[in-house]
Amino acid sequence: MDIVDLREFYGSRLGLATRRSLAGRLRPRLAGVPGGRIMGLGYAMPYLVDCVEKPQAQLAFMMARQGVFRWPEDGPVQSALVDECDLPLLESVIDAALVIHGLELTDSPQDMLREIWRVLAPQGRLLLAVPNRRGVWARFDSSPFGHGQPFSRPQLSALLKESQFSVISWSHALYFPPSTYSAVLSAAPAIEGLGSRLMPALSGVIIVEAVKQVYAVAAGKRVRRLLARPRPVLAPVPATRRLPADS
Numbered sequence: 001m002d003i004v005d006l007r008e009f010y011g012s013r014l015g016l017a018t019r020r021s022l023a024g025r026l027r028p029r030l031a032g033v034p035g036g037r038i039m040g041l042g043y044a045m046p047y048l049v050d051c052v053e054k055p056q057a058q059l060a061f062m063m064a065r066q067g068v069f070r071w072p073e074d075g076p077v078q079s080a081l082v083d084e085c086d087l088p089l090l091e092s093v094i095d096a097a098l099v100i101h102g103l104e105l106t107d108s109p110q111d112m113l114r115e116i117w118r119v120l121a122p123q124g125r126l127l128l129a130v131p132n133r134r135g136v137w138a139r140f141d142s143s144p145f146g147h148g149q150p151f152s153r154p155q156l157s158a159l160l161k162e163s164q165f166s167v168i169s170w171s172h173a174l175y176f177p178p179s180t181y182s183a184v185l186s187a188a189p190a191i192e193g194l195g196s197r198l199m200p201a202l203s204g205v206i207i208v209e210a211v212k213q214v215y216a217v218a219a220g221k222r223v224r225r226l227l228a229r230p231r232p233v234l235a236p237v238p239a240t241r242r243l244p245a246d247s
Contacts, residue, residue, distance in 0.1 A: 003067035023050040036095030042102025085111040104148035113163035137204030165210035174204030
């Protein structure tokens with residue numbers, strides 16, 4: 001889905017119901033970083049608006065394969081088109097990263113997470129919302145969560161551990177089916193409440209909060225660098241023939 005498809009989805013009734021459900025889960029976690037520097041990656045603008053209060057700085061990065069549009073419509077532009085594996089930021093400058101419609105759509109999830117690790121400040125937080133492999137939403141292409149690579153909790157845990165993130169919490173959202181019927185959308189809040197209590201593993205979306213680990217990565221990278229780049233050994237090379245005396 002490109003940026004036009006994503007924008008049209010969030011302007012639909014199903015998109016608005018999706019936004020309300022996810023924002024309800026994300027808001028308490030983003031409320032813990034007031035006055036911080038927040039980066040959205042993928043298509044995070046609706047949730048930056050709904051969940052972030054009075055940030056020191058706010059960026060909305062959109063992936064090159066999706067496209068980009070001006071955001072917000074008024075005031076200084078805070079959006080940019082980026083390569084998700086080569087972000088245009090210095091190291092350790094972001095307090096929190098919110099990734100929605102991003103990890104499942106990249107060709108290199110591991111490289112993307114390592115690049116996010118690079119730009120996060122020490123103990124910076126990462127919030128990921130990705131389609132659940134076991135959920136209904138990953139099986140229908142009527143929403144953005146039906147596109148790309150869905151994940152299970154063990155898969156996300158392994159990716160985050162490899163990228164030197166430590167998981168803080170898990171949560172789930174989108175238990176109502178991705179239907180445009182008015183009856184389903186009207187009952188969505190009630191279905192969300194029942195689903196979270198009765199069948200949490202079958203949610204449409206998995207939300208994971210993780211924190212950047214610093215010292216373990218520094219040590220690990222040093223070991224890998226030393227092993228990968230051994231110093232060359234200089235040895236004398238014997239001459240193959242003797243030069244004439246009058247040369």
